[in-house]
Amino acid sequence: MIEAFRIPGAGRLKQAKTARFSFDGQAYAGVEGDTLASALLANGVHLVGRSFKYHRPRGFLSAGAEEPNALVQIERDAARKTPNVRATVQELYDGLTAQSQNRWPSLSFDVGAVNDIASPLFSAGFYYKTFMWPKSAWKNLYEPKIRAAAGLGVAPDQPDPDHYSARFAHCDVLVLGGGAAGIAAALAAAETGVRVMLADEQADFGGSLRFESGARIEGQDGFAWAQAAVAKLRAMDNVRVLSRTTAFGYYAQNFVGLVERIGDHLQKPGRDLPRERLWQVRAKRVVLATGAIERHMVFADNDRPGVMLASAARTYLNHYGVAVGKNVGVYTANDSAYAAAIDLKKAGVNVAAIVDLRDNPTGPVINEARALGMEVNFGRAVIRAGGKLRVSSMTVQPKNGGGERTIPVDAILMSAGWTPSVHLFSQSRGKVAFNDETKRFVPGTYAQDCISVGACNGTDGLMATIDEAYAAGTKAAKDVGAKAAKSTKPKIDASESWSRGMLGAAPGAGPGTTVKAFVDFQNDVTAKDIRQAVHEGMHSIEHVKRFTTNGMATDQGKTSNMHGLAIAAETLGKPIPQVGLTTFRAPYTPVTFGSIVGHARGELFDPTRKTAIQPWAEAHGAVFEDVGQWKRAWYFPKPGEDMHAAVDRECVTVRTTAGLFDASTLGKIEVVGPDAAKFMELLYTNPWEKLEPGRCRYGIMLREDGFIYDDGVVGRLAPDRFHVTTTTGGAPRVMNHMEDYFQTEFPHLNVWLTSITEQWAVIAVQGPKSREIIAPLVEGIDMSDEALPHMSVREGKICGVPTRLFRMSFTGERGFEVNVPADYGQAVWEALWAEGQKHGAGAYGTEAMHVLRAEKGYIIVGQDTDGTVTPNDAGLDWAVGKKKADFVGIRGMARPDLVAKGRKQLVGLKTKDPKVVLEEGAQIVGDPKQAIPMKMIGHVTSSYWSQNCGRSIALALVAGGRDRMGETLYVPMPDKVIEVEVTGMVFFDEKGERLNG
Amino acid sequence: MLLIRCPYCEEERPELEFRNAGEAHIARSANIAGESDDDFEKFFFIRSNPKGIIYERWRHMHGCARFFNAVRDTVTDKFIMTYKAGEPKPAKLPGASK
């Protein structure tokens, strides 16, 4: 493969090895050190994409991160397909495979290009205006079609096999941007000994020194100096240098997010390396050295492949040794394009003509261009580019009108001037200020401890840049406490500097024209679109942006913002600063989800909490359900059983013999201290002072508003020690609630709170045979009903290990909860299991637990209550200490609405047809024949098939429910209306005899 | 991500370690059960929502676990100062413009 446009002897990749690659299935060769863009250009390929809206053929505008057109899909394998990669920053490796995007069936023949012909339909605000009606069509018809037609590349449909890492870092001085300014600032700070970080988005440091052939620093070529200076920085212990690293977001208090690309430039990235690394850096001082971006000229068909920024053409030549054409034209309003023309001419490329919009510019580059024999035209404009898949000519006219002349060219180099990159400064909440003389927005008021230097600060010329940056680096170090160091400020031997430029549409694309003179290439926004937006009433630049989409999407207006603003200002007849600049949003360039997510995916997305007994449950075939972060055994199916059959069997087993249940996930808090009882009095509705040590009580916790917050059984182990249990999901918030009151409202109480949830495994043994199962394993506890009655707790030993043995029941059967240190949880479970086997006991899961408690009318906070239920609503008035003067919620509970008649109250429901099981959440009405919308008087909170009752059972919140006992109500469902009878909440063993059975 | 100074740890720590806990200096009455509806409404429901200086409670959840008070500017999001729970509302704010 011959690289027809690689110029022998030019650029810095002369010794590089060949790298083969393919683009749209066609094989090419480039060299290592190329970007995909430079390698394609070396092969004469300019057409690389289709535009977003009009599907117009597009080529390379730039040679860097600001590229709006050349977005490609890089495919390593089926799972590694990255869309929207800018070919101008993708480094070439041997074997790289790239595809163009947004075209069908092929890049040179694209059906979607009909949008270009039909473009009057697609003008500014088109989507908003056209697809408004009917409303339903938006969701079902318009949006899917638009999305399919407008896609920018295709996301992979397989999981990402790469891994991503993340690091936090702290430093004294963070320098963002590694051109001449950034390097100088980093050198100045680093030499004082403070901790410095220097980051640049490119593979090599140097910034614009990459193309500025006229820069000489410390006796060498500017780019070579940059490499030497960075090598020196890398060798310093107090400096971290990050290349291929983009600072994408600047957040509060000098917190900066950076992404380091580690694998994307490698042929075979090691599996031991992450693909990308997210750096979250907290810096005491930030130096912004983010440079400037060249602007294009806004003229008709300025998007034809081959029309590009002058600095890009210069970069391709001076760094990559690639000529962007053989016969180029130049269109400029600024000196810097001359330097590009001169470099190309010297490399043997014909420069057909330089067209300069300015009337009588003077300067050394203009003289040099003339001396090299180039045709230079002042006061003239390029009014049109010819060609379709590649530019073929430029048509020139005096800027105030007159005769046209068409000049054949195969590339147009353009420069309207340079826009300081204030993106990160703006993200830091700094306010930009407009310099009317230079027509630039530059950093004005700072909001954080940062400073801008060099081109991003509007500083022209290498000499001034180095002076400013070195001083800023020195000051930043001094600000963080460094002592002065000997100055080693780089000495500038030669440099380039250029003057201003122009903003807005060039002649031929002005008001009244309908030509396609692109302002924003990525979003297909033309000068006409912006004028139209203003005419249609968008007078704020933020409205213009949204109406036209100018400066939106991945590009964030890097090349388009200033032109768009100038055109809007001109149309409005207002000065630019009065129209204002849109806000720059993070990220500066697109960031992968992978780098944000890092290792937090799959099992590491959220921790899974496992009880000590989970391995046993897994081994015995449990089906698990997620309860918060916990995995809980849901049911234990035997061969051939479905969930229904398994749960029925488990429920019957508990009531006929006994069942074992892993209750370890219950929240547990130990409340200890001389004032423990006083504290409990304040945090729970119940009285605690008189509870005997060794006894338990069901406690209700309210919030200050009087609604139920949590519940659980509390055991008093000693006068100064309570073992409090909470709901599984409520444990952290109950602990927080207790700490809050303890620390801020009741700090005078002498009490200590400790979460012991994970310290104790809990095995519930419930059923008529429960005592017989436990007793043989217990030492030091009298298990008789007299010594250990229902709702009592004893400390002793089981299987030789310490236990807190609770006699309590969440099933209505005689029951125990055996607390043992978590490390012994499984061993004790296995011992109890072995004993249980002798009696025909079984294990039961959370579903059976729910059914069994519902059979007894025991509520579950969060299922039968929803944060608007009072103890009275739930039928739990008995648990509220009537003589207490204070507890959290005492006043809230007495609010007028909370004691009013007709509140929803918890009741039982029996379906008239016992086989019908209600749906939880179903609404309840009094009259099913009333007109829709019906008056809903309540809803079902719990509903199950109860094998023990031989029928369905349900709990419900019903308005005035306790006064409706025996009443028939109705549950309307989509296909039928279910008749129900209001009942009490206890469906099984109403007298409660089985607690001692 | 903000940096917040915990007055107990006496260190600036990242926001991730903290939880906001609502407005500060709203005392719970020692005789709450005897409060009028209006007083309870003021205590429980009414909160200021200033543009500018706000006094609020934070908890150093993943640190020392202590609740403390903070003064923050809701416009700039900057913490002006933090102080221990139970300490009075500061009479003067360091470097505050308003």
Ligand SMILES: [Zn+2]
């Ligand atoms: Zn702390």
